[in-house]
Amino acid sequence: MQKKILFVEDEAALQKTLGDVLEQEGYRVIRALDGEAGFKMAQAENPDLILLDLVLPKMHGFEVLKALKSDEATKSIPIIVLTNLESMGDIEKALELGATTYLVKASYSLEEVVNKIKKALGE
Amino acid sequence: MMSFKETLGQLNVRAYCKKYGLGMWRCPQFLFLLMGLVIIATALITYVIGTRYVADPGIVSLIVLVITIILFVLTFSFTRSLEGLAEANRLKSEFVSIVSHQLRAPLSNLKWALEILISGRFGRVEGKPADYLQILTDNTKRMGELVSSLLIVSRIEQGRLPMHKAEFSLVDLAKEAITEFKPIASASNVDIVLEIPKSDLPFAFGDSSQLKIVAENFIDNAVRYTQGAGKVVVTVSPKNGTLLFSVKDGGVGIPKEDQKHIFQKFFRSGNVLKYQTQGSGLGLYIAKSIVEKSGGKIGFKSEQDKGSTFWFTIPTKK
Numbered sequence: 001m002q003k004k005i006l007f008v009e010d011e012a013a014l015q016k017t018l019g020d021v022l023e024q025e026g027y028r029v030i031r032a033l034d035g036e037a038g039f040k041m042a043q044a045e046n047p048d049l050i051l052l053d054l055v056l057p058k059m060h061g062f063e064v065l066k067a068l069k070s071d072e073a074t075k076s077i078p079i080i081v082l083t084n085l086e087s088m089g090d091i092e093k094a095l096e097l098g099a100t101t102y103l104v105k106a107s108y109s110l111e112e113v114v115n116k117i118k119k120a121l122g123e
Numbered sequence: 124m125m126s127f128k129e130t131l132g133q134l135n136v137r138a139y140c141k142k143y144g145l146g147m148w149r150c151p152q153f154l155f156l157l158m159g160l161v162i163i164a165t166a167l168i169t170y171v172i173g174t175r176y177v178a179d180p181g182i183v184s185l186i187v188l189v190i191t192i193i194l195f196v197l198t199f200s201f202t203r204s205l206e207g208l209a210e211a212n213r214l215k216s217e218f219v220s221i222v223s224h225q226l227r228a229p230l231s232n233l234k235w236a237l238e239i240l241i242s243g244r245f246g247r248v249e250g251k252p253a254d255y256l257q258i259l260t261d262n263t264k265r266m267g268e269l270v271s272s273l274l275i276v277s278r279i280e281q282g283r284l285p286m287h288k289a290e291f292s293l294v295d296l297a298k299e300a301i302t303e304f305k306p307i308a309s310a311s312n313v314d315i316v317l318e319i320p321k322s323d324l325p326f327a328f329g330d331s332s333q334l335k336i337v338a339e340n341f342i343d344n345a346v347r348y349t350q351g352a353g354k355v356v357v358t359v360s361p362k363n364g365t366l367l368f369s370v371k372d373g374g375v376g377i378p379k380e381d382q383k384h385i386f387q388k389f390f391r392s393g394n395v396l397k398y399q400t401q402g403s404g405l406g407l408y409i410a411k412s413i414v415e416k417s418g419g420k421i422g423f424k425s426e427q428d429k430g431s432t433f434w435f436t437i438p439t440k441k
Contacts, residue, residue, distance in 0.1 A: 011228070011232070013232040013236065014232060014235070015237040016236075017232070017236050017239055018235065020245070021239060021244060024244060041311075045281065073313075075140070084224070084227050084231065087285075088285055088287075102222055105227075105228075105231045106227045106231045106267070106271075109234070109235075109237040109238055110234075110238045110239065111238070111242070
């Protein structure tokens with residue numbers, strides 16, 4: 001079965017690069033450009049994994065995370081936070097709120113991010 | 124020591140204040156000079172009043188008290204104007220921090236897009252276009268490194284450099300750093316070797332990711348400033364209850380007159396600019412800040428045209 005990844009990211013360039021590569025890797029990528037849309041899509045589509053940016057319009061990534069983890073339907077979906085915020089405080093907060101992994105975009109190559117996503121999907 | 128000429132130059136307050144773009148009323152040199160003159164003048168006035176006009180010591184004491192209060196108020200208002208300088212410095216650090224953060228997002232977009240093109244995922248790029256892609260990639264990497272350095276510098280200046288201290292193996296750290304530079308080094312015929320004692324070394328105690336930046340900086344410099352083929356020797360050894368990490372090269376060395384400036388921010392030695400124009404002059408400044416915050420020492424020995432040895436020590440777990 002083709003796995004479904006929800007990619008919540010407001011930056012078009014990243015939607016294109018990472019999104020295209022994930023599609024090429026055989027995943028179905030559904031995209032949301034703001035936090036609110038991301039949360040609604042997660043409820044409606046029940047994806048296998050969520051990639052979540054933190055600085056998002058309409059609803060901040062932390063709020064999305066909180067909402068997803070307090071909703072029975074979306075509670076168990078693994079969430080990878082993908083951001084350029086890198087303070088210890090942000091990392092701790094995201095993990096406390098239930099994120100599976102925290103990745104700082106600038107520190108990883110695209111290939112490494114794809115590998116982390118595969119690992120989170122248990123592949 | 125300051126030379127006579129330099130001291131004299133400082134007395135030219137106007138030029139001094141202009142150099143830093145400060146108005147006279149915000150310029151410390153001018154304010155202190157003014158303050159000094161006011162103090163001398165009031166002492167003189169007190170003396171004249173006391174000896175010529177008023178014989179009563181009670182009144183003289185009162186005059187001295189009043190003048191002291193006036194001086195106090197003046198000094199206070201002077202220091203208030205110096206606060207402006209501290210604020211300007213803080214704003215500068217904040218500016219650097221914001222700019223570097225903002226630059227990171229477009230840089231990582233560039234990096235990933237280039238990575239896709241080079242990987243050939245969506246079609247191979249060959250021949251000349253591939254060369255241009257490599258140029259784009261190399262320069263994006265350079266920019267990324269510069270932005271990271273600026274971010275570290277702004278954190279150092281704001282006193283917010285994160286230090287997550289834990290036990291780690293300095294030998295493993297050295298091996299990782301060497302592995303990273305092996306390809307670049309062998310491309311320019313430089314051999315990097317690691318020398319460690321046969322007996323087991325104790326664990327180091329510090330922030331390994333920060334200290335790795337220092338180790339990489341030392342090795343990067345050693346490879347970069349080796350002319351032609353050569354050897355870079357990385358050593359990890361025990362030293363008076365601490366661990367010593369050192370990198371020795373047979374490169375261009377640092378001229379004697381430049382040695383005292385080598386850890387200064389943005390400083391680059393005159394002789395290296397002839398061989399290597401790339402480099403921000405931030406690496407060793409960052410290295411020094413990290414090592415000192417880790418409770419270690421940093422230093423070097425260098426002779427022009429013979430080579431340099433840079434070292435740092437790091438505490439072991441007590």
